[in-house]
Amino acid sequence: MADPILSVDDLSVEFETYEGRHHVLDGVDLTVEEGETVALVGETGCGKSVTAKSIMGTLPRPPGEITSGSITYDGTGLLADADAHARVQGEEMSMIFQDPMTYLSPVYPVGSMMADVATYSGGEDVSWLGMLKNLLGRRANRGEIRERSIELLDRMRIPDPEGTLDRYPVELSGGMRQRVIVAMALINDPTFLIADEPTTALDVTVQDQILSLLRERVEERDLSMLYITHNLGVAREIADRICIMYAGEIVEVGTTEEIFDAPLHPYTRGLLDSIPKLTGFEGDGIDGQIPDYTDPPTGCRFHPRCPAAMAGTCDVEPVESHAVGDDRAVACHLYEDGMSFGEAATVAEEEAGGPTDEPVTAEAGGEP
């Protein structure tokens, strides 16, 4: 396979706040191949958005600080060269945001905002005169931009795309606004898309529509996408590959089918178990919550919540990512480098807790 279009290596990000230094990302490794959709899945607060912001170059610094690691896009190192980062971000990348209610300016018609994104995304500055022209609606090539916007809104299946351009966000439903946000992200023909939980705020039927529109567009243009979500169900629908993130670390990587068929990491197993099912109403879920980043647990960051934690190992030794089988990776002391996939799956069944095929009668997991 060719080099991945995006690769994040050993990325660590810390935040300086009143309470102290938060070690939020701890050596994140992530790759997205060309034309591939990768889902980054984890609980709220696990560092998904920080990862996205680091890639987009919009991490607020200070208080954020990238302490180590590199991000490479199509052969260009982004962290070393701020100008290159801005250029690549402007020309190649785009982002879809989470909340359609707050990511559109309430005081301009959506068309005005789309036109600004279309005009200025290249990163060029604007003169006072240019701004005056903009405010008076006399920007250059506005006809062409308008046409492009109408076409995109049409592709997003928005009824009356031309009229919608002149409407204010208050006049549109949540689903319509999210379509506008998606259209806005696509207006400059990006090659790489980051979607930060774009369907979280929507109800399920609308969520499905947006997902299929997005997938359609990704396939049609051969886009590469990093899709951030806390919802494994959504990840399953859209992603080719899934990265599970916990407390600032990628704990498991695998193709979508593999993750669902044979989850290896105890955290992944717990996550899958937390999905409400139609049969058996109570999942076991995972006890506890994401650790405090000012003083993260030593060893494996997951060990305080892990049903399979081994005293003397998991709470002491830092955990490394082990390659398992052909293209799986799992960061857990239960596994070793070079294990075959079959061996790993056996270990998972026996040791790692989480979903079992038999109905659970007693307290699952128990003392390790």
Place this chain on the structure above:
Amino acid sequence: MGHRNYLIKRGLSTIPMFVGLSVLIFTLARVIPGRPARLALGPRASDEAVQNLREQMGLDKPLWEQYFDYVGGVIQGDLGQSLISNRNVATDLMEYFPATFELTTLAMIIAVFVGVPLGVVAGQHKDRWPDNASRLFSFFNVSLPPFWAGILLQLVIAFQLGWLPATGRVGDVSPMPIETTGLLLVDSLLAFNVPAFVSATQHLILPAITLSLAPIADIARMTRSSFIEEYDKDYVEGLRTHGIPERLIAYKYVLRRSFASSLTIIGLDYGFLLGSAFVVEIVFSWPGMASYGVEAILQKDINAMVGVTLVVGASFLLVNFAVDVLYGVFDPRVWHDGDSQ
């Protein structure tokens, strides 16, 4: 659309406010101690003469009757006779009010065009030196009493440096433009009278600056705080992620939203401006309503007093109506809220 409903609603709501205002002013002017008829005629006038004048002025009638007589007059443009000038108060005000209006308007324009950018720059650079400088400047402005700032400006700019005239409204210019609006700047422009325009502008600058200092500070502080709040919104982060230049984000998107709270303070400040205009006009010998109003109060010239206060109050109401309209211009959602569906 809701434009028209909104405007009509706001417009109509100023009428009861104006009625209330007139009742209040009228009553206050009658109940304050002092006997206007006696004062007007002097201590040596006979009781009979005083009684005659009281009847002539209608002061012997019950208060409510006096009020309705007065309102009847106001509707016909008659504000009653002034005891000092022996002219109708309306005629006096037509002469003095335009000068005050010109002064306060220019002061407000200066205050908005200096205060708003100051607030934006401070908000963009929160807690760094531009912010601190702007805060220090605002602090000074608020703490300077206008008469003192005015005298200081006269001393330095007019007397020491001799750049601008210290007092008066216009220099020796002939011919003077014909009075059409009473606003010298406008009249001289209409008549293409350049010397008069230049002279009037020169005379206007110092008092207008003096008057604008405190509102500049108010507007800058209000703009700063609402700007900072708005600058933190999700859509700002979104625009930034899309690579929109910071200047466009700040002035097109964020300022438009945060300007609503600046508008509120602008409306309130206009009332304050009319108040301090009295002091500033006296410092700069500005032929506006101030000396007329002060004289009226000292002489218990009730018709003049009520007339001046009524005009000031009405201007304040009008400005705040304009502010309400502007809310809708800056945030179109205001129009929609006006729609009752």
